[in-house]
Amino acid sequence: YQRRVHGEQMKSKSSESSKKKIDEEWINNCVNDIELKEAIHNLSLDPTTKRLKMIAEEKHALLSIGVGESQKEEAKSLRLKGNELIKKADYQGAYECYSQSIKADPTEPSSYTNRAFVHLKRKEFLKALEDSNRALFLSKEFVKGFQRRAEAYIGLKEYKKAFISLRAVLKLDPKNESGIELHNQTRKTLSDSAIVFSEKDIDKAALSLIAGGIEIEDQVVGVKKEEEKIPITKSTGKEEKKGTDQVFDIFNKCKEEGKEYHKQGKHDAAMEKYKMCLQNLENLKKSIDGSALMAEITNKEALTYTNIAVCLKQKGRYQDVVIYATKAIDAKPEEKGIIVKAYMLRAYANSSLSKDDAAEKDWRKVQEIQPDNSEAKDALGKIQEALTKEGAHKVIDSLDEALRNTDDFKKKGNDFFKAKNYNNAIKEFSSGIDLFLLNVTPTQMKDESNKERLSIVCQLFTNRALCYQSLSKNDLAIEDCDYVLQNIDPKNGKAFFRKGTSLAKLGKTAEARASIEQALKNEPGNALYSAELKALKDKASKKPQS
DSSP, X not given: OOOSSOHHHHHHHGGGGGGSOOOHHHHHHOOOHHHHHHHHHHXXXXXXXXXXXXXXXHXXXXXXXXXXXXXXXXXXXXXXXXXXXXXXXXXXXHHHHHHHHHHHOTTOHHHHHHHHHHHHHTTOHHHHHHHHHHHHHHOTTOHHHHHHHHHHHHHTTOHHHHHHHHHHHHHHOTTXXXXXXXXXXXXXXXXXXXXXXXXXXXHHHHHHHHHXXXXXXXXXXXXXXXXXXXXOOSSOHHHHHHHHHHHHHHHHHHHHHHHHHHHTTOHHHHHHHHHHHHHHHHHHHHHSTTOTTHHHHHHHHHHHHHHHHHHHHHTTOHHHHHHHHHHHHHXXXXXXXXXXXXXXXXXXXXXXXXXXXXXXXXXXXXXXHOTTOHHHHHHHHHHHHHHHHHTTTOOXXXXXXXXXXXXXXXXXXXXXXXXXXXXXXXXXXXXHHHHHHHHOOHHHHHOGGGTTTTHHHHHHXXXXXXXXXXXXXXXXXXXXXXXXXXXXXXXXXXXXXXXXXXXXXXXXXXXXXXXXXXXXXXXXTOHHHHHHHHHHHXXXXXSOOO
């Protein structure tokens, strides 16, 4: 795997990663494993960032994974199958084949560019761009990666970026016919748009892309990118207003197109439009930093986040709804209606994720901003009714009494588990956990004198983790184990063991072994842990070497 920047330079910046805004774009552009590890750690502390954590872990795997010959053959077979489906215009089938190919061998760049082609056919330009970038992370001179990247930028109407990538295509493959044709078409589009550029700068940018990687593009063509923006000067209010009015016109056009797609049930297409709105606003913010227009831009930005969240809600992607609703809230819009909408979306999503405590907090925030909000009143009433009925959230004065009640839920959960009724077992364990979280403070959790008494709570988490494992929800199992290790008992052998077996099921053998070895270190002589560790080592020894 080719690094895009010098290792030593990146190491010196690793301490700054926690200060950076960690989002999907940052993860996709990051090529340093130290920064990624720190980002994964920070994301694991926030339950609302589960999707980002998974993307970061996938990216980190790309930096270090080793693939055997059998996996490479499987990936190739799936890729060829996908190619045949492309010929039949079966894009969904092809997408599934390419995705499985990537899972089998995440280090093969052509699988990503093939999947990018599917995204382009579906007009999912941001996804096509992401896959193209991943291919270039793996092979910095991969011609198809630059070409797919250019096609994605054309779809996003980012013509200068497309032109630079196409110039890179021709630097690497001067006789590439499709590249030449697309290069000339894009040149004409730039000329028609009256955008002036220097051939020398474009060549320099293309060579820098090939040599240094896509993440330095902004630095190389920064001056040229300023020319792409609608000129806004601070010398006269009239000029500034004219420029921003043009940007807002483009924004409103994209927003209306997104709304139309949403009405038609084309939620992916709608989200593409809304993300173009965000990019439009981001460029404008850089141009008028400190302007009085920032409040209006912030309101539009927050509104766009909520629009994306609405689309995600329609698709049932509730964890992502939480992420985008939170972005809208964090933007701190001045319009109360926008922030109320964001809290309501997050509340609905948290309820769908069975996170009643979080949903309740959001609904109370809505009620605080709009005391007469009927939806908040109804939702809070239903939550309270459900909690009273279940009896799981009754506030108990005594910690010992709370733990005794928690034990009842554990016993019921164990009975359901024995009957292989895992979903009901999870409900019982979750009720016990909710009761615990309501009545125990973080200080009590960390108090060494409470360690023995809190062991029952650790069992609730590790038992629920076992249920998640049984349902192949290994990421959720790992989350439960991490909660125990980070908040209650950092030496809990069962938590390390369950985490290790979950990691093994996800194919993360090295991490699995490390976790189970830690379990054995904390509980020496445990036969179950020893047997599992031996099985992992035996499996690794039989694996073909790449």
